[in-house]
Amino acid sequence: MPQSASEIARRVRTGETTARSVVEEHLAVISRRDGEINAFNLVTGDSALRAADGIDARVARGEDPGPLAGVPVAVKDNLCTRGVPTTCSSRMLEGWHPPYDATVVQRLSTAGAIMVGKTNLDEFAMGSSTENSAFGPTRNPVDTSRVPGGSSGGSAAAVAAGMASVSLGSDTGGSIRQPAAMCGVVGVKPTYGLVSRLGLVAFASSLDQIGPFAGSVADAALVLEVIAGHDPGDSTSIPQPAPSLVAEVGRGVDGLRIGRVVDLPGGAEPEVEARLEEAFAALVAAGARIVDVALPSFAYALTAYYLLAPAEASSNLARYDGVRYGMRVAAADTNAMYAATRAAGFGDEVKRRIMLGTYALSAGYYDAYYGKALKVRRLIADDFARAYSSCDAILMPTSPVVAFPFGDKVDDPMSMYLCDIYTIPTNLAGHPAMSVPFGLGAHGMPVGIQVLAPTLAESTMFRVGGALEAAGRGA
Ligand code: GLN
Numbered sequence: 294m295p296q297s298a299s300e301i302a303r304r305v306r307t308g309e310t311t312a313r314s315v316v317e318e319h320l321a322v323i324s325r326r327d328g329e330i331n332a333f334n335l336v337t338g339d340s341a342l343r344a345a346d347g348i349d350a351r352v353a354r355g356e357d358p359g360p361l362a363g364v365p366v367a368v369k370d371n372l373c374t375r376g377v378p379t380t381c382s383s384r385m386l387e388g389w390h391p392p393y394d395a396t397v398v399q400r401l402s403t404a405g406a407i408m409v410g411k412t413n414l415d416e417f418a419m420g421s422s423t424e425n426s427a428f429g430p431t432r433n434p435v436d437t438s439r440v441p442g443g444s445s446g447g448s449a450a451a452v453a454a455g456m457a458s459v460s461l462g463s464d465t466g467g468s469i470r471q472p473a474a475m476c477g478v479v480g481v482k483p484t485y486g487l488v489s490r491l492g493l494v495a496f497a498s499s500l501d502q503i504g505p506f507a508g509s510v511a512d513a514a515l516v517l518e519v520i521a522g523h524d525p526g527d528s529t530s531i532p533q534p535a536p537s538l539v540a541e542v543g544r545g546v547d548g549l550r551i552g553r554v555v556d557l558p559g560g561a562e563p564e565v566e567a568r569l570e571e572a573f574a575a576l577v578a579a580g581a582r583i584v585d586v587a588l589p590s591f592a593y594a595l596t597a598y599y600l601l602a603p604a605e606a607s608s609n610l611a612r613y614d615g616v617r618y619g620m621r622v623a624a625a626d627t628n629a630m631y632a633a634t635r636a637a638g639f640g641d642e643v644k645r646r647i648m649l650g651t652y653a654l655s656a657g658y659y660d661a662y663y664g665k666a667l668k669v670r671r672l673i674a675d676d677f678a679r680a681y682s683s684c685d686a687i688l689m690p691t692s693p694v695v696a697f698p699f700g701d702k703v704d705d706p707m708s709m710y711l712c713d714i715y716t717i718p719t720n721l722a723g724h725p726a727m728s729v730p731f732g733l734g735a736h737g738m739p740v741g742i743q744v745l746a747p748t749l750a751e752s753t754m755f756r757v758g759g760a761l762e763a764a765g766r767g768a
Pocket residue numbers: 418419420421443444463464465466467468469496602713
């Protein structure tokens with residue numbers, strides 16, 4: 294388990310400890326454990342120590358370095374970091390050094406946080422196990438024979454193993470919540486537009502959101518407060534200041550109406566179902582009321598997502614052509630160079646998505662596939678709107694399964710895609726959702742319970758998340 298971010302910041306700000314010693318401790322955990330876990334594509338130890346000295350100097354001068362003073366943070370390697378390689382765990386971006394920082398990276402550093410490294414992911418964030426990385430898979434710190442989930446597996450594992458106090462991931466269809474559940478940490482996908490995507494390498498732009506991993510609900514709230522809020526550099530950024538969330542975590546759920554989805558697609562492991570029942574009971578004991586809600590289009594979300602996300606990806610990834618970024622394979626003419634570069638640079642899953650998406654967008658099929666999927670997306674948003682007219686938040690599993698052994702699903706894309714059956718619908722609707730560790734499932738692996746809330750109702754979501762955590766099941 295990671296060290297608490299709020300506790301680190303408190304001790305650094307008061308001079309009780311130094312940022313340098315905090316960073317040194319975390320770098321020591323990284324050198325002890327990351328050889329096996331492989332959460333990091335790159336450890337930025339020297340610059341982290343320099344930044345730590347800067348923080349300590351400011352404290353010595355009587356300045357306040359900010360709410361995350363000295364907090365070691367790991368950053369998913371699809372977030373741009375100025376001058377620091379950003380690979381998306383793909384050969385395609387080999388040697389690319391972004392000329393700017395993502396807005397979230399800038400905001401973390403302004404708040405006093407210290408980046409200790411860039412974390413491994415499924416190539417271009419496509420996957421649910423971090424096995425699709427050009428740099429080898431990440432291992433789950435709870436059981437290293439199992440996957441950490443994905444695509445932000447490195448960020449989840451870094452926090453679960455205490456190699457960073459908190460981390461950032463991206464969530465297009467579940468890539469923060471699902472690995473958080475599998476590694477036994479908290480993971481939050483904010484409302485679409487709450488956190489700036491400037492500097493996030495795009496997978497599916499209408500679905501992508503950046504969010505935090507943390508060891509506690511309060512730490513996740515603290516990080517989200519820092520990274521959220523309007524950014525004129527992202528045209529989809531909501532023009533509002535960041536909400537105040539830390540205070541919500543301990544407010545309790547007295548009087549809240551929690552939705553139970555009566556027509557939720559089945560298939561979750563029995564232990565996962567049992568933890569969900571216990572989570573409902575814990576909220577009732579804390580004063581919440583359970584109401585039944587229906588989401589009849591929920592079952593079509595996965596199908597719609599696997600048309601919409603690949604369609605957007607095929608367009609977004611067209612830019613990797615051997616000219617503008619990263620690698621180039623020389624060939625006789627320009628077209629041959631494009632083809633050779635893309636054949637060598639992308640892995641199998643990325644190629645599968647590009648082909649799927651190009652097909653779904655092609656003339657003659659556009660209406661039948663892409664157009665139809667957009668209609669399903671609307672139906673899902675309508676379902677949620679109806680449900681939220683009678684409840685404040687919804688509870689369901691984060692993942693139908695606990696972390697599985699390596700190789701279990703790599704040859705069966707459909708069974709891999711099914712890992713996201715409960716997380717994808719909120720991405721389609723643009724709503725916030727978070728995963729909170731809640732006891733154990735099969736093989737003693739962590740189970741995550743997912744809290745869903747309406748657009749910009751992060752405050753409600755954090756109240757419910759805090760109450761689940763307080764119920765004390767942990768991971
Ligand atoms: N696992 C899903 C996919 O492969 C979601 C990925 C994500 O959220 N980035 O597309």
